[in-house]
Amino acid sequence: MSAVRKANDNIYLQTDVSVNSGNSGGALINKSGTILGIVSAKMIGIGTEGIDFAISAQDIFEDLMLKY
Secondary structure, three states, X not given: OOEEEEEOOEEEEEEOOOOOOOOOOOEEEOOOOOEEEEXXXXXXXXXXXXXXXXXXXXXXXXXXXXXX
16 A cells, blocks of 8 residues: 545545456555555556555445444
8 A cells, every 4th residue: 555545535545466357356565464454446657557546444334334
């Protein structure tokens, strides 16, 4: 994870991991195997390769009113 961004009142985790077409919806995990978030978007364009965003796992649990 390289940054935390806020857009339209939503918090996104910015990452520089390789995300290929069809990978959105996949888990973003750390080295320990903890889920940090779910990949939701990728920037595409000249000079933007490798900038991807995930919805925070904490936000997902809170929005769905799940307990962990």
